[in-house]
Amino acid sequence: MIRAAVVDYGAGNLVSIEQALRSAGAAVAIVASGDVLDDADLLVVPGVGAAGPAMARLTAAGLVDPIRRWIAADRPCLGICLGLQLLFDSSEEDGARTLGIIPGHTIALRDAPTIPHTGWNQVARRRDHPAFAGIADGADFYFVHSYAGAPGRAVAEAVTLATTTHGAPFVSTVARGRLLGVQFHPERSGDDGLRLLANVVALASPAVAAIGSGSHAAALDTPPPRPGSSLPGGW
Amino acid sequence: MLRRRVIPCLDVANGRVVKGTRFVDLVDEGDPAELAERYWREGADEIVYLDIAAAPEGRGTLLDVVERTARRVFIPLTVGGGVRSLDEMREVLRAGADKVSFNTAAVADPDLLARCAARFGSQAVVVAIDARRRPGPDGAHPSWEVVVRGGREPTGLDALDWARRAVEEGAGELLLTSMDRDGTRSGFDIQLLRAVTDTVRVPVIASGGAAGPDDFVAAVRDGGADAVLAASIFHRRVHSIGEVKTAMAAAGLPVRRGEIAA
Numbered sequence: 167m168i169r170a171a172v173v174d175y176g177a178g179n180l181v182s183i184e185q186a187l188r189s190a191g192a193a194v195a196i197v198a199s200g201d202v203l204d205d206a207d208l209l210v211v212p213g214v215g216a217a218g219p220a221m222a223r224l225t226a227a228g229l230v231d232p233i234r235r236w237i238a239a240d241r242p243c244l245g246i247c248l249g250l251q252l253l254f255d256s257s258e259e260d261g262a263r264t265l266g267i268i269p270g271h272t273i274a275l276r277d278a279p280t281i282p283h284t285g286w287n288q289v290a291r292r293r294d295h296p297a298f299a300g301i302a303d304g305a306d307f308y309f310v311h312s313y314a315g316a317p318g319r320a321v322a323e324a325v326t327l328a329t330t331t332h333g334a335p336f337v338s339t340v341a342r343g344r345l346l347g348v349q350f351h352p353e354r355s356g357d358d359g360l361r362l363l364a365n366v367v368a369l370a371s372p373a374v375a376a377i378g379s380g381s382h383a384a385a386l387d388t389p390p391p392r393p394g395s396s397l398p399g400g401w
Numbered sequence: 402m403l404r405r406r407v408i409p410c411l412d413v414a415n416g417r418v419v420k421g422t423r424f425v426d427l428v429d430e431g432d433p434a435e436l437a438e439r440y441w442r443e444g445a446d447e448i449v450y451l452d453i454a455a456a457p458e459g460r461g462t463l464l465d466v467v468e469r470t471a472r473r474v475f476i477p478l479t480v481g482g483g484v485r486s487l488d489e490m491r492e493v494l495r496a497g498a499d500k501v502s503f504n505t506a507a508v509a510d511p512d513l514l515a516r517c518a519a520r521f522g523s524q525a526v527v528v529a530i531d532a533r534r535r536p537g538p539d540g541a542h543p544s545w546e547v548v549v550r551g552g553r554e555p556t557g558l559d560a561l562d563w564a565r566r567a568v569e570e571g572a573g574e575l576l577l578t579s580m581d582r583d584g585t586r587s588g589f590d591i592q593l594l595r596a597v598t599d600t601v602r603v604p605v606i607a608s609g610g611a612a613g614p615d616d617f618v619a620a621v622r623d624g625g626a627d628a629v630l631a632a633s634i635f636h637r638r639v640h641s642i643g644e645v646k647t648a649m650a651a652a653g654l655p656v657r658r659g660e661i662a663a
Contacts, residue, residue, distance in 0.1 A: 172528050179494050180495070181497030182499070248522075254605070283603050285447075286403070286446055288402070310499070322426070354499060356441065356476055360475055
């Protein structure tokens with residue numbers, strides 16, 4: 167069974183993501199420090215609220231370096247909403263310096279008729295990705311945010327997986343290796359959201375090689391058992 | 402394009418869905434989580450729980466209902482009724498709500514909104530405004546007064562001034578109820594809606610007075626509402642969420658058709 171570690175830095179509702187990941191077949195632990203990450207197969211960084219306070223709480227919990235190391239090692243990671251925005255270098259929201267994992271900045275939504283951008287909107291894909299297997303291109307997902315990450319020019323083409331339009335288009339999904347970042351809330355996006363999470367969980371199997379290697383499709387059908395792995399407390 | 406949301410509201414007291422005139426003659430209508438799941442399957446875009454008992458001793462029961470709902474309903478959940486502090490908001494969010502709606506407590510202490518928005522983000526802070534029409538000073542242009550405590554207590558606040566102030570303080574969404582129309586099934590107060598949506602940039606949820614699908618269309622098309630909310634016409638199956646969405650789509654409004662079965 168895939169073990170998902172959901173980072174808890176006081177960002178509100180974790181019940182939904184925890185339960186949605188369980189529905190997707192994962193064992194879930196809510197982690198508030200970096201010590202226990204190594205036992206996980208999948209790291210999930212959720213989050214709502216402002217970037218500055220979130221970075222302060224991640225720092226205080228000793229989670230910044232473990233998250234950076236995790237992603238640098240190309241281990242499976244899902245960033246949701248603020249958890250995606252934090253991957254960039256900085257945020258216009260409060261001038262916060264963020265994790266600096268993907269070149270670029272989090273900026274205010276431009277030309278938005280309403281702020282925050284709240285509700286269901288279409289996620290238009292630029293290319294295929296196994297995380298969206300079984301989900302129609304342009305499917306509706308639930309958003310609630312006022313800022314969005316803008317990948318730097320040098321990497322934008324490579325990391326932008328999908329865009330969404332509210333006023334102007336913005337990047338609503340990024341993917342790089344086994345890192346996936348979504349601006350929407352899959353745990354609040356009904357059946358398609360649950361499907362995406364199930365895909366993400368299946369892709370986190372240690373038997374799935376790096377995304378793009380072509381072997382993931384088979385792995386999706388048959389997530390391998392983990393013989394001999396006893397689940398530590400909390401999983 | 403952003404979809405216009407259709408939101409069923411469930412009045413909850415002591416952990417059960419109740420119906421009746423908002424505060425009297427309450428009739429038990431079932432388990433909130435079960436009803437919320439049914440609405441999700443019928444195409445609801447979001448769920449609102451209004452704790453109409455809102456007694457401090459019932460808080461644990463409410464949190465239990467919120468958590469049971471979050472574990473089986475995977476669309477957003479807003480909870481309102483009696484939340485008075487940052488700590489109470491944290492409890493409701495941690496139980497599984499995505500947004501908390503403030504009414505009386507925000508009028509009494511607008512800075513509460515700023516504190517909650519700073520901690521949890523504006524997107525989690527909804528301000529419910531109950532507005533009652535009053536004749537304008539010139540006799541021609543109406544204005545609306547904010548009322549609290551379920552409409553029993555006038556505040557003297559102008560609804561548009563309060564809407565503006567609430568957003569400045571940190572509200573990320575307004576749930577606007579016409580107390581003149583609430584329970585009357587005579588349609589939303591479009592003039593009120595338009596006045597508020599012209600005043601603020603945050604999404605506005607229209608509430609109070611829905612009778613039929615055409616009312617929802619008018620609230621969005623003429624009132625500028627981002628979302629429409631109703632309770633009794635859905636509970637009593639006068640109209641289904643699907644019917645409402647069909648009418649909205651026929652009027653050219655963007656709606657999500659995702660999970661509507663048949």
